Amino acid sequence: MPDTTAGKSLRSARDMIEKALREMADKSVLPKPGAERGVVGKIALRHILKMIDVVIAALEAPPESDSIVVYGILAEECEPVLGLSAGDVFSALVEMCGEPHGSSIRPELPRAKQAVIDTLRREIVAVTVEYRARPGETGVRIIEMLYGADRQKVRRKRIKQEIDWGDIPEDVRARIIRDGDEGVTLSLPLGRV
Amino acid sequence: MAFFIPLIIMAIGLALWNRIMVWAREQLFPWVAEHLPWMTETVKLAFTALDKYATAARRNVKAAWKQLRSYLLEQVIEFEKGVAPNTYVRRMTALMKNHLSGDAPVKRIVVEEDVAWDDLPEKYRKSLVAGDGGSYRMDVTRMRDQELEE
Numbered sequence A: 001m002p003d004t005t006a007g008k009s010l011r012s013a014r015d016m017i018e019k020a021l022r023e024m025a026d027k028s029v030l031p032k033p034g035a036e037r038g039v040v041g042k043i044a045l046r047h048i049l050k051m052i053d054v055v056i057a058a059l060e061a062p063p064e065s066d067s068i069v070v071y072g073i074l075a076e077e078c079e080p081v082l083g084l085s086a087g088d089v090f091s092a093l094v095e096m097c098g099e100p101h102g103s104s105i106r107p108e109l110p111r112a113k114q115a116v117i118d119t120l121r122r123e124i125v126a127v128t129v130e131y132r133a134r135p136g137e138t139g140v141r142i143i144e145m146l147y148g149a150d151r152q153k154v155r156r157k158r159i160k161q162e163i164d165w166g167d168i169p170e171d172v173r174a175r176i177i178r179d180g181d182e183g184v185t186l187s188l189p190l191g192r193v
Numbered sequence B: 001m002a003f004f005i006p007l008i009i010m011a012i013g014l015a016l017w018n019r020i021m022v023w024a025r026e027q028l029f030p031w032v033a034e035h036l037p038w039m040t041e042t043v044k045l046a047f048t049a050l051d052k053y054a055t056a057a058r059r060n061v062k063a064a065w066k067q068l069r070s071y072l073l074e075q076v077i078e079f080e081k082g083v084a085p086n087t088y089v090r091r092m093t094a095l096m097k098n099h100l101s102g103d104a105p106v107k108r109i110v111v112e113e114d115v116a117w118d119d120l121p122e123k124y125r126k127s128l129v130a131g132d133g134g135s136y137r138m139d140v141t142r143m144r145d146q147e148l149e150e
Helices: A005-027 A035-060 A066-082 A086-096 A114-123 A170-179 B007-012 B014-035 B037-046 B055-069 B122-129 B140-148
Strands: A124-132 A139-147 A155-163 A183-187 B072-081 B088-097 B106-115 B136-139
Touching (some): A005 A035, A066 A086, A066 A124, A066 A155, A114 A124, B007 B014, B014 B037, B014 B072, B014 B140, B122 B136
Antiparallel strands (some): B072 B136, B088 B106
16 A cells, blocks of 8 residues: 555655755765764664665555465365365465465465375365456455365355455456456366376 | 343254354354454354353353444355255355445355255255255344344
C-alpha cells in the first residue's frame, strides 16, 4: 500500500532528514568547533534514514500472490484429511509446484520434507484451480482437490471463494479480458512420478 | 446455572453437533488465517464444544462466538446425493465480512466434500432409506446462537 497515510508521512520525514544531511554536508566544508558532534548526529540520521527505507519497502511490498493463498488453503485442507501439518504441506506444495527452495516466493520457507512430498504425491490425485469472473467484477475461485491413495475410491473436495478482481492472477485476468473467457482453469503441477 | 441442550440440537444428536462444530471451524479457518489473522484464536474458541459444567469456559466461548458473529453473517450446512450412485456430498456455505464497517463486502465461501454414509445425519439417512431423494439443510449459525442463549 504505497499511498497510505503512514507511507506518506514516512516519505516526508525521509525527505526532511535527507535535506538536513545535505545541509550538514554543505556546512561541514569549513571545520568548526563541535564538528565531531555533528559527525555523530549525521551517523544517527543516516541510520534513521535506512530504517525508514526498510519500513517504506515493507509497506510498499506487493500483496501476496494468489498462488501463495491457494497453497495456504490447500495446506489447511490437507491437515485434517491427510494428517500432515499445514506448515509441512505448505513448504512441500511450494517446492512441488516449481518454486525451488529459497526462491523469491517465500525465501524464509524451510526446505520441504521428502516424506511429505511423497505422501502428497501418493494421496492427491489432482488439484485444479478455476477462476470465473467478468472484467472488473468480483469473481469466484474454485479449488478442487481429488484425493485418496486407493484409486478406486477417490474423494473430492471443493473450496469456492469469492475473490476481488484485483486479487485474480494477472495472466488469468489478461485471458479473461483478451479472450473473453469467463472461466480459466489451471491445474497444479504436482509432479506425479 | 441450569444447563440444557436446546431442542434443535437434541434433535440432531450431540455427537453430530460436535462434529459439525469441527467442520464449521475447518471451513472458516483458511479464510480467517488469510483475511482476519488476529481472529484465529477467537474462531477456535467460538466453535469449541460446550462443557456443561464449566460456566466460565462457556462464557468465553459465548464471547468468542459473539465476536465472530459480527463477521460471520451466516453458515449453513447441506447434505445431498452425489452425482454417482451411492455417493453423498456435504456442502458448507458461509457468508463472511472482511472487516467490520457497515459497507464491507460480504464474501461467500463454499466448501463441498464427498462424505460417507456414516457422516450423514440420521434423520437424512432415514429419509433416504424411505426413498425420499431430497437434501437436508441446517442453519449452523442460528443453531449455535440458540445453543449459547441463556
